[in-house]
Amino acid sequence: MGKAEKIALQKTTLLSSIEIAKHVFVLSFSRTEDFRPGQMVALALNPNEPFRLYSIASGNTQNEYRILFNIQTEGFLTPKLAELKAGQTVYISKPFGSFYGTLENDWWIAAGTGIAPFISMLESGMGKNKTLIHGGRSKESFYFADRIRALLDGNYIQCSSVLKQEGIYPDRLTTYLENLEYLPTDKNYYICGSSQLIVDVRDILINRGVAYNKIIAEIYF
Amino acid sequence: MEKENLFGKTLTELQAIVADLNLPKFVAKQISDWMYKKRVSSLDEMRNISKQAKELLAEKHKVSFTSFSNVQESMDGTKKYLFPVKPMQFIEAAYIPENDRATLCVSSQVGCKMGCLFCMTGKQGFQGNLTSGEILNQIFSLPEFDKLTNIVYMGMGEPFDNLDEVLKSIEILTADYGLGWSSKRITVSTIGIIPGIRKFLNQSNAHLAVSLHNPFEAERKQLMPIENVYHLPKVLDEIRSFDFNNQRRVSFEYIMFNGVNDQTRHINELARILNGIKCRINLIRFHPIPGTPLETSSNETILAFQAGLKKKGIVTTIRASRGEDIFAACGLLSTKELVKQQKNEEY
Ligand SMILES: Cc1cc2nc3c(=O)[nH]c(=O)nc-3n(C[C@H](O)[C@H](O)[C@H](O)COP(=O)(O)OP(=O)(O)OC[C@H]3O[C@@H](n4cnc5c(N)ncnc54)[C@H](O)[C@@H]3O)c2cc1C
Numbered sequence: 129m130g131k132a133e134k135i136a137l138q139k140t141t142l143l144s145s146i147e148i149a150k151h152v153f154v155l156s157f158s159r160t161e162d163f164r165p166g167q168m169v170a171l172a173l174n175p176n177e178p179f180r181l182y183s184i185a186s187g188n189t190q191n192e193y194r195i196l197f198n199i200q201t202e203g204f205l206t207p208k209l210a211e212l213k214a215g216q217t218v219y220i221s222k223p224f225g226s227f228y229g230t231l232e233n234d235w236w237i238a239a240g241t242g243i244a245p246f247i248s249m250l251e252s253g254m255g256k257n258k259t260l261i262h263g264g265r266s267k268e269s270f271y272f273a274d275r276i277r278a279l280l281d282g283n284y285i286q287c288s289s290v291l292k293q294e295g296i297y298p299d300r301l302t303t304y305l306e307n308l309e310y311l312p313t314d315k316n317y318y319i320c321g322s323s324q325l326i327v328d329v330r331d332i333l334i335n336r337g338v339a340y341n342k343i344i345a346e347i348y349f
Numbered sequence: 350m351e352k353e354n355l356f357g358k359t360l361t362e363l364q365a366i367v368a369d370l371n372l373p374k375f376v377a378k379q380i381s382d383w384m385y386k387k388r389v390s391s392l393d394e395m396r397n398i399s400k401q402a403k404e405l406l407a408e409k410h411k412v413s414f415t416s417f418s419n420v421q422e423s424m425d426g427t428k429k430y431l432f433p434v435k436p437m438q439f440i441e442a443a444y445i446p447e448n449d450r451a452t453l454c455v456s457s458q459v460g461c462k463m464g465c466l467f468c469m470t471g472k473q474g475f476q477g478n479l480t481s482g483e484i485l486n487q488i489f490s491l492p493e494f495d496k497l498t499n500i501v502y503m504g505m506g507e508p509f510d511n512l513d514e515v516l517k518s519i520e521i522l523t524a525d526y527g528l529g530w531s532s533k534r535i536t537v538s539t540i541g542i543i544p545g546i547r548k549f550l551n552q553s554n555a556h557l558a559v560s561l562h563n564p565f566e567a568e569r570k571q572l573m574p575i576e577n578v579y580h581l582p583k584v585l586d587e588i589r590s591f592d593f594n595n596q597r598r599v600s601f602e603y604i605m606f607n608g609v610n611d612q613t614r615h616i617n618e619l620a621r622i623l624n625g626i627k628c629r630i631n632l633i634r635f636h637p638i639p640g641t642p643l644e645t646s647s648n649e650t651i652l653a654f655q656a657g658l659k660k661k662g663i664v665t666t667i668r669a670s671r672g673e674d675i676f677a678a679c680g681l682l683s684t685k686e687l688v689k690q691q692k693n694e695e696y
Pocket residue numbers: 168180181182183184195196197198199200201202203204205206207241242244346347348349477478578
């Protein structure tokens with residue numbers, strides 16, 4: 129019996145690190161492999177340490193991988209990732225995972241950095257007829273809002289329970305979904321974010337008549 | 350500052366603590382003997398440790414167990430214990446007596462991050478990892494401790510999302526300095542976190558159970574989001590690459606959902622993907638949870654499914670339903686509400 133294929137990490141160089149919002153960074157690395165939008169990479173600073181997983185947040189025609197992350201206080205990797213400077217070494221896996229984007233009229237629902245795979249899908253030309261609902265706390269937590277507006281051919285809804293600002297739904301995205309007058313039951317729903325977001329949104333969708341097999345979730349556990 | 354509990358520390362950790370305090374190395378062994386063999390629940394009771402050493406230890410450490418705050422007993426003798434962990438956080442342990450066995454199903458996390466569609470724990474979200482001491486406390490504080498024959502890590506949480514603490518707890522259960530149990534009395538269940546499987550198989554000898562629930566990728570990911578990350582065939586490759594001897598078992602858990610995963614094509618696919626793995630499949634009746642779109646398969650379907658798998662040469666058992674009358678109890682939902690009130694959501 130052959131040895132199971134491990135998630136092998138390869139040495140690469142950080143091309144850039146940009147703090148796009150407080151404690152939120154976009155890192156880019158040179159790209160070596162093809163990938164499907166929605167896939168992720170494993171990252172570590174040392175090949176012998178446990179890795180962490182990050183959705184790719186760039187398009188499959190761009191020649192770098194980008195990831196979006198926020199610092200977790202007392203987290204193992206993110207405080208160190210935030211300190212990285214261009215030119216430093218990181219260890220990265222080949223892209224993997226199967227939270228694949230489609231060309232259908234899907235609904236995309238994300239909170240916080242859970243927007244990352246949808247950015248990859250948008251940057252890869254999958255933005256037609258999509259509905260994207262993004263929950264965030266501050267104005268700057270609607271990461272890539274300008275890119276989204278430029279690439280999305282559909283509805284872009286931002287929800288925030290703390291921000292009171294025109295154009296932003298003034299409550300949580302779960303409340304938005306609960307109160308939405310019409311929620312189509314024939315569409316596929318892609319949800320990405322924390323487990324709490326996934327279970328809350330999934331409960332609401334099912335409650336509103338969406339079949340469970342139309343709901344695909346990526347959990348940032 | 351809260352004192353750190355020594356209960357749940359491995360011998361190596363205790364040795365580091367006593368070394369820090371400049372106490373003789375043998376004190377660590379004395380502490381582990383008192384905690385794990387004699388099961389005392391305070392430093393004061395450790396009679397062969399000098400008063401001076403105990404005072405030094407007590408400055409920053411304590412030894413204590415937490416008793417259960419609630420228990421519910423089923424008509425069939427199954428008992429569900431509720432243990433407080435932190436304010437407003439609870440975990441459950443289920444005691445399941447049967448003939449000559451008595452199994453305790455322990456939790457490894459408060460809540461769970463894996464979000465499986467059919468799981469009640471997933472609905473409460475994730476509140477935290479248990480320490481090895483909090484895992485072991487469910488065992489040591491159990492009134493039926495002396496009757497226990499088996500431990501299964503199948504309660505709240507994904508054990509491989511908190512693997513280091515789970516491994517420490519297994520070490521204490523099995524080591525000579527701990528309870529000295531055979532690791533064959535312990536089974537750890539995972540939804541298939543590959544790095545965790547590899548580490549667990551290399552660092553312990555306990556049995557492995559994998560929640561499978563559907564052999565088809567597209568269907569499994571509707572039930573279990575982990576399938577997007579750690580694809581079942583890769584999980585099985587990992588298991589295949591490990592040398593299971595006669596002593597160590599791998600089993601697959603399979604909850605039966607009406608019309609979802611209980612058809613002949615599922616039997617055929619299970620036989621295909623499990624080919625070459627010496628294993629057992631446990632079929633489990635689904636206990637519906639509030640708001641679930643899933644239903645349990647009928648008894649006839651479950652029996653036919655078992656027969657179909659057996660025909661393919663796969664050892665297949667149907668897990669007896671236990672404690673059904675107390676299944677929905679123990680305040681999971683109230684925990685969720687309390688937790689929600691405290692939380693600062695990002696959406
Ligand atoms: C499929 C997938 C895709 C992902 N994609 C992204 C992404 O695109 N962007 C992104 O930002 N994240 C993503 N994540 C999450 C990411 O993998 C990391 O988990 C995250 O960045 C935190 O890593 P860390 O090492 O800093 O924190 P960790 O060390 O993993 O800790 C996480 C949190 O748990 C707390 N913690 C640590 N240890 C304990 C303990 N013993 N008990 C209780 N709490 C503890 C820490 O304080 C911290 O807040 C993804 C996860 C998955 C599974």
